[in-house]
Amino acid sequence: MTVLPYIFYFLLQLIILLVVVNLTRRFLVVISKNNSSHNKYLFFYEVAVYLIWILFIMLKIAHALNDNILIIGSVVLILIVLMWDYLKNLFLGIVFAFQYGYIKGTNLLVNDIEGKLENYYSSYFEMLTNKGERLKIKYQSVYAGSFEIFKGNLYRVFREIALKKADNADSIKIKIMNHPLFLMNSNYDFYQKRSEDGKISFCFYFNVMNYKDALIIEEYIDNIN
Numbered sequence: 597m598t599v600l601p602y603i604f605y606f607l608l609q610l611i612i613l614l615v616v617v618n619l620t621r622r623f624l625v626v627i628s629k630n631n632s633s634h635n636k637y638l639f640f641y642e643v644a645v646y647l648i649w650i651l652f653i654m655l656k657i658a659h660a661l662n663d664n665i666l667i668i669g670s671v672v673l674i675l676i677v678l679m680w681d682y683l684k685n686l687f688l689g690i691v692f693a694f695q696y697g698y699i700k701g702t703n704l705l706v707n708d709i710e711g712k713l714e715n716y717y718s719s720y721f722e723m724l725t726n727k728g729e730r731l732k733i734k735y736q737s738v739y740a741g742s743f744e745i746f747k748g749n750l751y752r753v754f755r756e757i758a759l760k761k762a763d764n765a766d767s768i769k770i771k772i773m774n775h776p777l778f779l780m781n782s783n784y785d786f787y788q789k790r791s792e793d794g795k796i797s798f799c800f801y802f803n804v805m806n807y808k809d810a811l812i813i814e815e816y817i818d819n820i821n
Contacts, residue, residue, distance in 0.1 A: 685719035688735035
């Protein structure tokens with residue numbers, strides 16, 4: 597029977613914390629609605645909420661085990677082992693948030709994959725690649741590999757050309773890369789793909805400085821094809 601009061605107080609504290617978290621979020625939404633940094637404020641608030649929940653859970657575990665340091669340490673160690681991958685990415689996500697700030701909608705290059713950051717989650721972020729794929733990038737991938745942010749407003753050129761001969765691809769690639777508007781950086785790729793019916797396509801993407809340059813180089817590509 598002694599367990600019932602503890603469960604009651606735990607649920608009561610949980611409800612109060614949930615109410616406070618949600619009311620605070622609603623308050624932030626209202627006061628920052630007309631502010632250009634609205635999403636940024638909410639993003640950092642969510643980061644703070646993660647820390648609050650971790651602290652709350654740790655305190656409840658300690659209280660449930662009568663503050664016995666040996667038992668608490670053992671339980672916490674077991675939880676860390678079972679949830680290591682998630683916890684590691686959760687904490688790296690918090691580090692990522694404070695290191696890079698709110699960069700939703702920014703062009704990124706993560707381990708040679710380029711795309712735009714679409715959404716944040718507790719242990720990963722979602723990226724839309726230049727090939728139209730949605731990838732879940734764990735935060736540990738950012739720190740274990742290569743990561744780059746593009747702050748400029750570059751314009752993306754993506755084309756897919758049907759090839760009559762596979763060796764024509766090298767000639768097209770050289771002509772495009774020698775064009776003065778082609779940006780020689782880490783944000784381009786040339787590759788071939790074969791359809792189910794055996795047809796070969798030459799695909800490529802790269803950046804130019806602006807929309808006007810994109811129109812010029814796209815017209816150039818049409819003429820060399």
